[in-house]
Amino acid sequence: MDEGDVDLDFYNIFGVINTLFIIVSLYGVHSQLRTIWKRKESSNSYERPTSLLSLNQFTVSYLAYLSFFIYGYSIAPFNHYIVWPRLIASLLVALILFEIWQDRRSSHAKSSFSMACITLLLAITGLFTGETITDQGKYISTTIIVVVSILIAQGYFHQIKLIISSGSTGAVDLKMSQFILMMDVSTIAFALSMGLKQGWPLLLLAITSGVTKVIIMFLFKWVKTSSTAEKRRHIVET
Incomplete structure (x- = not known):
């Protein structure tokens, strides 16, 4: 087995692992x-359904x-490990935006x-419009990923500020953070298996x-153990 076969094996192994964690x-x-x-x-009218959820985040x-959905179908070969789970994730988060x-x-x-x-409609259209759009999509999605990496740090900083200032997690779901963290760790491994030349956008965003x-x-x-958080909750409630 030559070095290329070994690299391909690692790529497939970490690709499958990453897909499983994305599903999680x-x-x-x-x-x-x-x-x-x-x-x-x-029936609690004092708590809004999307209380403390950061629209920004x-x-x-x-x-x-x-952006990863676009990136996955823009690179060669077509990366099924990236494309389909990210499409589903995009749809689910779009539903959250709808609820907000x-x-x-x-x-x-x-x-x-x-x-x-x-x-989302434009991205799905790009999936079926051939190599010209695909080639452009690689550069577009890479640019988006870099920008999004900066924005995601800012967006989550906003969510973190909301929690700290209110002393409450509100409608923020712990499981979501736990499972996405698992995905991020597996994405880092998958990005490294792709090689830094092709995988660095994945690596950048996953670490962020x-x-x-x-x-x-x-x-x-x-929020459960801090007296400061408890005081801030009382202030918000009053």
Whole structure:
């Protein structure tokens, strides 16, 4: 077995592992949706269904999934490990954006959801429009990934600020962060198996995303144990 075969084996192994963890992360995203739906059904009028969910963060998360969807079908060979799970994830996060818009009825929420619908249609169109768009898509998606890596840090920073300032996690779902962190770790391994020349966009975004998930997971513990968090919750309630 030559070196190329070994590299291909690692690529396939980590590709399968990454796909499995992405499927797990999809459960996490769906868990966030279920949390919203449960809160909608609750009779507690003091808690909005999407309370403390950062529109900024979920918009950026959507763009991250979508950019990888485009990236996966733009590179050669077509990367099934990246494309199909990210398409499903994009759809699920778009549903979360829809729920945020339905709950808040703000112009910003409407704009985010509308943007998600339009860009998703364009991205799916790009999947079927041939090599010319595909070649351009690689550069477009790589640029988007770099920009999204910066925005995702900013978006999750906004979510982190909301939790710290209120002393509460609100409608933020812990499982979503846990499962996406697992996906991020496997994505880092998969990106390394692709080689830095082709896999660096995956690596950049996965590391950025992973760090923010660790912080949010820590904050779930912080809100339960910190006296500061308790005081801030009382201030918000009053």
